[in-house]
Amino acid sequence: MKTVWIDPGHGGKDPGAVGIGVLEKDVVLNISLGVKKRLEAEYEGVKVQLSRSTDVFLELRERTDAANKAGADLLVSIHCNAGGGAGGFESFRYTGASAASRSLQNVLHTEIMALLKPFNVRDRGQKAANLHMVRESKMPAVLTENLFIDVASDASKLKRKDVIDALIAGHVLGIAKYLGLKKKEEKPVSNLNRDIHVVSSWAASAWEEMTKNGYVDGSRPGAPVTREENAVMMNRLRKNLLQLIAGNREQLAEMEKRLQAIEAAEITK
Structure with missing residues (x-):
């Protein structure tokens, strides 16, 4: 059983970036819950744990301590960006990242950008930085910055279900590919409410x-x-x-x- 740790950034008293009709803490929680639901529903042998599943505040140290204690196989910290400019998507690893973290970032970034391409999202690239979530995690760790809250074109995309679904699917595919997860076999669904003695x-x-x-x-x-x-x-x-x-x-x-x-x-x- 593989354990995936998903960290929705900010929460509670910390809204994160505040932009054009959207709050970072809400967007990243929505994405994170979707990743957990899809990953566990569609793949075998995986358990997803979240730093938070509701709108609560947690210190950074609390988040990494919990992930390390759980012995997670990987960590993805999900955020939205701010600062204006042309917007787009980017990902971060630690400046002294392991080869495993570099591999996770490459797979995750590639899969997410592939699904964002139809929405004309700018690829800001794979980067390295001295960020707590990727530095203090004992497992391969990546932080994703999912579009810009304060860029009008990005903010409008983050209000769209199809864009959020693409972000969720990209994270799921990247994680599954990195861990080599096997998809569950689809089981036929029967209509339990119909009368089997009456022909359609x-x-x-x-x-x-x-x-x-x-x-x-x-x-x-x-x-x-x-x-x-x-x-x-x-x-x-x-x-x-x-x-x-x-x-x-x-x-x-x-x-x-x-x-x-x-x-x-x-x-x-």
């Missing part, structure tokens, strides 16, 4: 015809089909096809005899 309107005519031709017995049209039931239907179809082929052969043989008789009669004339 869109299938009524086909169900009636299949029943008349003996492929099904006409009962429980809405029930799941077992492999045994599939085998029975396929075998009935096989037998019918063999009979059809045999019947065609007999008809062809009869036609051939008639043609030979006609040819013989023509010769004797």
Whole structure:
């Protein structure tokens, strides 16, 4: 089981960057909760822990101490940027980062930017800095700066669900790729509320015809089909096809005899 530590920056009395109708603490918590939900729902063998899951304030030391104590396999601290300019996305590792942290940053940055490209987000690059969250973490650690709160074009994007979804998906894909996580197999979802004894309107005519031709017995049209039931239907179809082929052969043989008789009669004339 891999443990991923997600750190939503700021919170509580610390709003982080305050921009054009958005607060950094709210945006990064939204992204972080989405990363946890998707990563655990879509991949096997992974547990996601958060520094905070609500709007509370935590000191930086509290965050890294908790991550180190949990023995997390990696840490991603999620933030939004400020300071004006052209806006964009960038990521940070520690100035003395390990090779593992460099690898995590490269994979994470690449996956996030790939999903932000359709939204014309500027790539500000992969950077290094003496930041507490990446310096004091004992595991591979990266801090992401997800657009600029105080740049109008970026702020408007951060209000869009599709952009937030892209940021979430980019973080998820980067983390999964770095850890080599395996995707869960999708399980078919059945409608538990339907009456299995009533045929759906869109299938009524086909169900009636299949029943008349003996492929099904006409009962429980809405029930799941077992492999045994599939085998029975396929075998009935096989037998019918063999009979059809045999019947065609007999008809062809009869036609051939008639043609030979006609040819013989023509010769004797």
